[in-house]
Amino acid sequence: MRAIGWIIAVLVLLAGCTQVDENPKFNPQAELPSWAYDAPFYYQPPQDLPALETVGEGVGVYYTRDESFFVRHPGGCQLNGVPRVGVYYSLDMGQTWTKAGYFGVEQTHFNFLAKEEGRYWVRFVGPGQGVADCPPGAPHRVYVVDRKSPAIVLSVLPSPWEDERRGVPRLYEVGQNVRLSWGVSDTHLDPSSIRMGICFAAFPHNVVWSSLPEALAEADSITVELPPEAARHGGIRFRLEARDKCGNIGLAMTEVLQVGAGEGKPSTAPSSQPSVTLELPPAAATQPASGPAEPLKAAEERPGWPKVTERLQGGSPQELRWLPEGAGNYTKLELQFSSNDGLMWQTVATGLKPGQAVAWTVPHVTSKSCRLRIVGVAQPTDGDKVEVTLAMTQQFVVNSGVTTAPAAR
16 A cells, blocks of 8 residues: 555656646747847858859859758858848749848858748848849849659650560560650759660679760650660660759669560671671671671771680780771770670770771780770760770680790700
8 A cells, every 4th residue: 555655646746747838839030139040050061052044133043952951141151240141032933021040140051941842032131232122022042942853754666565565575686776755854954964875684784874975855766776785685775864953863764675686687786887886796707608708807807806716915915906987976085995794894095096006905814704895985065974885896815824835846
């Protein structure tokens, strides 16, 4: 009984210690004076948002996809001893204005909370900020908050499926033309960001995407000729990527296009594709003398280009005296080497020019999966480096071991 009494006493004491908010409608920002916005320290962004464009009389427009962003003080910093600079915003082009807050003493950036997406007209009120000549008043800055990625539609003709239920995949052939059509929609789209990417389906070729060097239109279509590598590497896939000015990225990918060599067709690159030259596969390079002689002739007209059966010594000097057609369309060409079947590449020579020989040194490796390729380097307006493969060899052997064979007598 005594224990029960102690429990009851403790419960009574706890009930008496419960605190009740005597002023639940207290609003500090509305009722406290301006100095209440001061703080012992303030946060600053690593870098200010850039003004991507201007409207009206030099009003900067800033784009962001963050719910919270920093607004720079119009004078650089809030000085002590002078009235605070207030931050007001409008979501209806100046018809109504709402107070977001004030800068604290020595504060350089106001942390603005955007509760919804839209175009925020921001106007500063305080010393040196001027007075609106007439309503509704022009903004000092415009911040666009957008969190939606661009909408992209990408289609292929003929369709990757034989039936409407998408249960039977279509088998394409090497050299067959397919039509890629797309459409991109976004209010704040960056037109220079629309790029088409290409990769093969089998690992490790599906890890690295190659992209076309030029930006595409918002709605268009192109014809693509399926290369022979698609038949050897599990198919081919296309991807369209677009970005808006706020940094949101949209992606659309096709299904994997299953590609076969076709009946009686060697998996070689067709002659109607001058911008891409690919080395002949072993089956085509070992045809009997009674067969077609043109593939063998094409291989012999590439002096310095390693053949599929060739063995090179690591560290030995080499000279390449051949460049593929279309190389003259690029101002910068590179010769790259891979010892793991194209998984990783290293540049062994630069400054390649049509009609001029280029010297390069075989890296000190030992591998049976070596490849050499020529790439054209393009530098689009957005600054991203794009490499386009113009020619690539079949696998050849490099040996860096020490030769221990006895000398000839």
